[in-house]
Amino acid sequence: MSYLSGDIVHINFPFGEGDSGLGSPRYKARPALVVTDADLHGDFISVAITSASHHSASIEIKAADLSQGHMAKPSWARADKLYTVNAQAVQQRLARAKPELLARVRKQLCPAVGCK
Numbered sequence: 277m278s279y280l281s282g283d284i285v286h287i288n289f290p291f292g293e294g295d296s297g298l299g300s301p302r303y304k305a306r307p308a309l310v311v312t313d314a315d316l317h318g319d320f321i322s323v324a325i326t327s328a329s330h331h332s333a334s335i336e337i338k339a340a341d342l343s344q345g346h347m348a349k350p351s352w353a354r355a356d357k358l359y360t361v362n363a364q365a366v367q368q369r370l371a372r373a374k375p376e377l378l379a380r381v382r383k384q385l386c387p388a389v390g391c392k
Contacts, residue, residue, distance in 0.1 A: 279320055279363055282378045283310040284337075284345065284371040287322070287361055305367055309337075309353045309381060318363035323381060324354045331356070333388035335380050337373070345371025353377075355384035 279285060288303040308322035325337065327349050334352035347370070385391075 277363055277366070278318070279310050279314045279366065279369070281310050281313050281320075282373045282375065283369055284308070284325065284342075284347070284373060285310060285322070285369050286367040287359070288365045288367060289359070307347070307351065307370060308359060308361070309373060309378075311358075311378065311382060311385070314363055319360055320363070322359050322361050323385075324357035324359065325351050326354055327351060333384055335377070335384060337377065341374055341377040342371045343374050345369070347371060353381045355381055356388035358385075358389065 285308055286305045287308050289306050290303055307325040309325055310320050310322045312321040314320040326334070329336070329352055331352065331354055333356035334354050337347055337351040337353055339346060
């Protein structure tokens with residue numbers, strides 16, 4: 277399956293040491309906002325979504341910011357927490373952001389990571 281910028285997806289993220297001691301990595305499912313369309317290999321860039329509002333580079337995601345689906349709880353996109361992800365790590369598509377939300381997140385990317 278291919279993912280497009282604006283999709284909100286559940287992704288299996290490795291956590292902790294990345295190894296459970298049994299030779300396999302440990303994962304937690306976390307929501308993320310896709311900020312680039314997937315390439316030919318299924319890779320895309322996403323930003324983390326959190327339920328914590330205190331991060332300085334966070335953009336609130338309101339119900340009105342979504343054209344499809346919903347968030348299970350109050351959520352914020354973290355423009356300072358980028359991930360390159362392959363489509364195979366996606367568990368499911370949760371929602372679809374309106375272009376205005378995606379534009380607000382992209383506007384915060386450079387200030388958050390220090391580019392111009």
